[in-house]
Amino acid sequence: MLTALTKNGETLCLGHEHKKESLVSLRSKEEFFCPICGESLLLKLGDHRIFHFAHKRGRTCREFYDHESIYHLDGKRQLYQWLIKQNIPAVLEYFDKEIQQRPDIMFKFKGKKYALEYQCSPIPEEVFSKRTRTYLENEYIPLWIIASSHLQQQRRDIDNLTNFHYLFLRSSSLDTFFIPSYCPEKQHFHLVESITPFSIKNAFTQHSFYSPDRLEITRLLAPKPQKSIYMSKWKIEMDRVIQNMIRYPDQGKKRFLLELYNNCLNPFLLPPEIGLPVPHSILIQTSPVIWQTYVYLDLLANKNPGDYITIQEMKQHLNRRVARHKVVIRHLPQLRHLNPLLAIIEYFLYLTKLGILSKMGETCFQVKQKIWIPHSNRERDENMVRFNQKHGSLCKIINEN
Template identity: 55%
Template sequence: MLTALTKTGKKICLGFEYRKDTLMSLRDKEEFICPVCQERVLLKLGDQRIFHFAHKLGGQCREFYENETYEHLEGKRQLFQWLIKQNIASVLEYYDRNIQQRPDIMFNYNGKRYALEYQCSTLPDKVFTKRTSTYLENGYIPLWILSSSHLHQKRKDLITLSNFQYSFLRTASSGKLYIPAYCPEKQIFQLVESITPFSIKNSFAHLSSLPIQSIELDSILDPQNDHPLTQARWSKEMEKYIFNWALHPRAEHKPFLQEVYNQGLNIFLLPPEIGLPVDHSVLIQTPPFIWQTYLFVDVLAHKTPHELITLKEIYTSFQKRISKKQIIIRHLPQVKNVNPFSVMIEYLLLLEKFNFLTRKGDMIFEVQKKILFPHTNREKEEAKQNFLVQYENMLTRS
């Protein structure tokens, strides 16, 4: 830990740049107390780790604080100094006795109170959710920043994200979702933006690297960048993924494959209109080609040109599949103002762009033409090429 109290109640914060000889002199004269458990702590001034306080053996909160790694100590120290240099009122290791939580940094900005947590180790989902909910219920805006060591880029535009990493997802004012990360060794922020998953763990995304010396808080709280994904790139990766997925199905995949077969459809011959990327598809853990196939089977397949589709029909299908656990909603503790059903509406609006539907009101669409399944690989390839030629520009995200 980096903060402690003296016996006289003075706070010592090692987030500031103290000289070693100053601290040695202070250590000779003072005893230090943990602000949380009120037990004695020792001031460690070794050459191998950064200066820090440590609980004596047997301390009540020793187990929690002594598990801190160098990366965590140094990371929160750098983030604290970064905020202070921007004249942002900040408290390192602030302990809120009312909620019995101690964010790495508490700070006030633009009239709002933030709880910054720099997370280097994996947290159980229940713990992450409870901490986040407690902050929100008590007037804090949680700002979870992931250690960059958890980011695993497969290729330039592809990244693997676990449910734990998705927990760090937060919303910019534009409605775009992103994950902030930080690397104390390189002293760079990394922003995972334009996240468009095509499987449970694999996603297209743009990873920005921003030196801490040249970036301000607004750029982390509200990034405004957009990095459009081309349909050709998406289509190529989706095709490969579906082929491998269907060729080597797991036990949990078989009900979906059986339903597709019972409907007289071929998973290897999906039309290009099924499995499209939409802005907020990250809200749904189920791969896009699966939930869009369910929507087709439940509603779209039964409609002929000029028939109407209501959002109530779409919602009924959506809820039915959720209740059967055929569509899984991703648990995102920090994303509170976006309804997962909006993903379905985004997909319908995409079909409207492609002239399959026309919107007739807030709750009604009219079918203009049916989505047709190819019968052969040749037909599928022709349909895909026609689709790319006609609609590439329409799929560029605004």
């Protein structure tokens, strides 16, 4: 750990810069105690590890702090310095007795209290969720930052993101979704932004890197607006999802394909209006091409121009599909306030832009024209060309605003 109390009860925080000689001399005449359990601490001043304290005895604290890696110790120290340099009141290794939790750093910004957790080792999802929930219930804003070593970009703009990565997902007021990370070795923030998933594990992303003095806290909490994706690139990935489904069908995929065939739909001949990117689709683990096919089957296929679709119907459709495990909601502990129904509303707004629907007030849409289903590869390709000519090659991510 990086903080200790002296005999007089003063705090010595190694998060600040200290010269080794002055610490060596202090160590010869001072005793150090753990601010949390009160046990006595050793001040370790090795050449290879960063300066830190270690418990002589005691259990819980030892288990918690004395196995921290250099990477973690150094990371939380650098993050602490980053906050202090911006004149943000922060406490390193803060222990909240009431909730019995120890965020790496507690800080206050714009009247709000934050619990910063710098996570270097994988932890079980339940532990992550429980800690996050406790913070939220006790007026903290949790700010989980993943160690940059966990992030590796697959292709230039595509990432493989696991459930563990998604635990770190945050959103900004602009409806952008991002994962913050930090690397103490390279001394930079590493932001994964514009995350637009197209399957359970794969997503379009954008990576940016900032040295701590070039990134302010506001930028970390609210990154750039979502970047547009090329429709052609997006559609290639949608086709790939379908191809993989047919090549490696598991039980769930078989049920999806069976439902398509029962409704006389060919998975290779889906229209361009099915499988569009919308920002809140990130709340749904099921690929957009699958959940939007279900939306089509449940809410659109049997409607004619002039018919209405209410938000209430959308809600019922989603609940039913989730209850039957046909649509899986992503587990996002830091974004529990967001409703996956938003994705369906955004999809309907997208269809409104495409001239399929029109919006009638706040809670209703009206069908303007039916989605045309191609019956051959030739029809499909011609349809796609028409679609691109009409709507441009960039698929603008559409949100409610």
